[in-house]
Amino acid sequence: MSAAREFLLSVLPSQDIEKYDGEGKRIPSVTLTFAQSLDGKIAGSHGRQLTLSGPDSMLMTHWMRAMHDAIVVGIGTAHNDDPQLNVRLIPEADKLHIKSPRPVVLDAYLRLRTDCKLLKNYRDGKGQQPWVFCASDPESASTERLARKSALEAAGAVVYEIPCVSGLLSILGLLRKLHECDIQSVMVEGGASVINTFMKQASQPRGPGEPPVVDTLIVTVAPTIVGDDGLGYTVGVSGDKLSVSDHLVLLGMPTESLYQIPKFTHTRTAMMGRDTIIAGKFI
Numbered sequence: 150m151s152a153a154r155e156f157l158l159s160v161l162p163s164q165d166i167e168k169y170d171g172e173g174k175r176i177p178s179v180t181l182t183f184a185q186s187l188d189g190k191i192a193g194s195h196g197r198q199l200t201l202s203g204p205d206s207m208l209m210t211h212w213m214r215a216m217h218d219a220i221v222v223g224i225g226t227a228h229n230d231d232p233q234l235n236v237r238l239i240p241e242a243d244k245l246h247i248k249s250p251r252p253v254v255l256d257a258y259l260r261l262r263t264d265c266k267l268l269k270n271y272r273d274g275k276g277q278q279p280w281v282f283c284a285s286d287p288e289s290a291s292t293e294r295l296a297r298k299s300a301l302e303a304a305g306a307v308v309y310e311i312p313c314v315s316g317l318l319s320i321l322g323l324l325r326k327l328h329e330c331d332i333q334s335v336m337v338e339g340g341a342s343v344i345n346t347f348m349k350q351a352s353q354p355r356g357p358g359e360p361p362v363v364d365t366l367i368v369t370v371a372p373t374i375v376g377d378d379g380l381g382y383t384v385g386v387s388g389d390k391l392s393v394s395d396h397l398v399l400l401g402m403p404t405e406s407l408y409q410i411p412k413f414t415h416t417r418t419a420m421m422g423r424d425t426i427i428a429g430k431f432i
């Protein structure tokens with residue numbers, strides 16, 4: 150077995166574990182993963198796509214894709230990078246029993262281009278059918294929106310509607326729907342806003358025994374510096390806000406909506422070529 154596969158199998162949760170959210174509804178396991186520079190950037194200036202991963206860690210990412218049922222990106226990434234999200238780097242000899250994950254795009258207002266590679270690959274028989282998640286908000290049921298939905302469906306997408314708040318789709322709504330559609334494991338690749346949302350979701354206060362929404366974090370760190378105009382991600386809160394939260398507790402105010410810094414334990418670090426891969430579990 151390759152070093153990349155051995156590493157991933159050692160840090161990813163077993164697929165036999167049944168996962169439930171705080172309301173007792175089944176949800177898939179979630180792996181949050183991305184590549185960053187030493188200065189914490191995931192893209193260049195104005196979001197220009199960068200190849201941060203070297204060949205070895207990029208191959209590991211393709212193995213990671215093969216180990217998940219679905220792969221999630223935001224519409225920002227879909228527009229900016231026009232990704233394929235497949236497992237094309239895995240050698241043919243190893244491809245017999247694996248398949249590319251189901252591509253899932255978070256696209257509240259159905260802005261995905263009908264000529265994107267995800268849809269083109271599906272139409273050409275070279276990829277799984279993309280699922281596009283949009284807002285179920287009745288206010289957005291305009292003629293224009295219905296036309297975009299029809300155009301995407303005609304181009305090959307399956308469109309699902311889920312609740313949305315301020316332009317952001319509900320992560321629990323997404324995960325519940327994915328599990329209903331037989332998705333047991335989800336790999337979240339980005340971009341910056343989606344990483345931020347999943348980090349926040351993973352750090353929300355939980356009931357006793359309730360698992361974190363994100364199970365595993367796997368970050369590729371490339372030995373390069375992008376510079377201040379590169380695109381970073383944020384985890385959602387600063388230490389200062391935590392003291393505000395403490396202050397509110399003192400005042401007896403509800404704190405359910407306040408986020409904390411995601412709690413995370415390191416599980417393993419490995420070198421893949423020139424890159425460092427850091428894996429951990431949310432707790």
Ligand SMILES: NC(=O)C1=CN([C@@H]2O[C@H](COP(=O)(O)OP(=O)(O)OC[C@H]3O[C@@H](n4cnc5c(N)ncnc54)[C@H](O)[C@@H]3O)[C@@H](O)[C@H]2O)C=CC1
Binds near residue numbers: 183193223316343346
């Ligand atoms: N280095 C890496 O591993 C990766 C880098 N990227 C980079 O990230 C950049 C794109 O990042 P962003 O512009 O932030 O776009 P994004 O891919 O995070 O998509 C954000 C958009 O998705 C929609 N959305 C719907 N529901 C959402 C939710 N619950 N949470 C967050 N977004 C939701 C919103 O319209 C939002 O503007 C690109 O420059 C791309 O190259 C993207 C993926 C991986």
Ligand SMILES: Nc1nc(O)c(N)c(N[C@@H]2O[C@H](COP(=O)(O)O)[C@@H](O)[C@H]2O)n1
Binds near residue numbers: 198235
């Ligand atoms: N692992 C990793 N390393 C990088 O350096 C990256 N830029 C990314 N980006 C992600 O991969 C998507 C492109 O996928 P395809 O090559 O088109 O299959 C891109 O959209 C990001 O999600 N990842």
